[in-house]
Amino acid sequence: MRPEGKAQELERRRRLAVRRVLEGYSTKEVADFLEVDPSSVRRWMVAYRRWGDTRLASIPVPGRPRRLTDEDIQSLEGLLLQGATAHGWCNSLWTGGRVSQVIEKHFGVKYHPSYCPVLQKRRLNWTCQRPARQDADRDDDEVERWVREEFPRILKDTEQRNAHIVFVDEAGFMLEPVIRRTLAPRGKPPVLRISDPHGRISVIGAIAVSPDRESVGFTYEMLEDNANYQGQSVARFLRALRSDLPGPLTLVWDRITIHCGEPVQELIEETGLVSEPFPPHAPELNPVDRVWGYVKYDRIPNFAPPDLGVLRSTLTVEFDRVATMPDLLKSLIGATGLPLAF
Secondary structure (H helix, E strand, C coil): CCHHHHHHHHHHHHHHHHHHHHCCCCHHHHHHHHCCCHHHHHHHHHHHHHHCHHHHHHCCCCCCCCCCCHHHHHHHHHHHHCCHHHHCCCCCCCCHHHHHHHHHHHHCCCCCCCCHHHHHHHHCCCCCCCCCCCCCCCCHHHHHHHHHHHHHHHHHHHHHHCCEEEEEEEEEEECCCCCCCCCCCCCCCCCCCCCCCCCEEEEEEEEEECCCCCCEEEEEEECCCCCCCCHHHHHHHHHHHHHHCCCCEEEEECCCHHHHCHHHHHHHHHHCCEEEECCCCCHHHCHHHHHHHHHHHHHCCCCCCCCHHHHHHHHHHHHHHHHCCHHHHHHHHHHCCCCCCC
């Protein structure tokens, strides 16, 4: 909660406490109801009887005053939002030591580094986040322009052609699991035994949105063990997709070689498919990429199957499950930020 939100909530609780005491409830009953100390209720009543309810929002809190005011905290957040690189560090990770140095430099207040994360959580309402990785060649302005101009053009074209809009992406699932934290006895981390860290299953998937924007579906295909998708296998998947979805299709996918090769181009010319590429280095715009992340990180993290057969059967269950959850698919599309309304 932001500082101003906390102040409003505290004032609301104080007014409620005063009203309940005036209605005849005891100080202890009011304190128990609001889950505060009875001394706080007594202090609020003294302030009310002395100044009326106009001062309930600014009753001083007993104890040593904070070394950083609410205005200081707002200024600090602005400094931290610039990123650690703007303050001379080589990456954008904020550690307790770095935050402590920024506070001392700009406000003349010295906090122990171990306290700074507590301050960020309590007064800035920041949480622990996993940094998102982006390609150094990414052009943020071009990505924003594509979302603002190109994607609406694509939507308009699909409406005119009464076409499905189909997002397509490929991924690889390894026998080596995605590691996530888990609870375990102190000093005894669990061990995941990996039979073949290089074993993999390649999968291609498509999220198709109907021309009327009423329905959304997911379909997929997996290759044989340790195989990679090439132009021929992508074209085969598209032919199957074309037979399952009646009418025109507009493909929206990445600018990679296998999407531009001869087998795919021949299929596009033969069937009248329309191909629209995402801007370079912007995987977050593709909702199918979010399907892979959902399965990897939310459904099967820390999963170390004994062989590729078990991995394949597990992935089949998970992808079939995703295909039966249109609301999930719509939420994954919404998470991309693309202006596609259902």
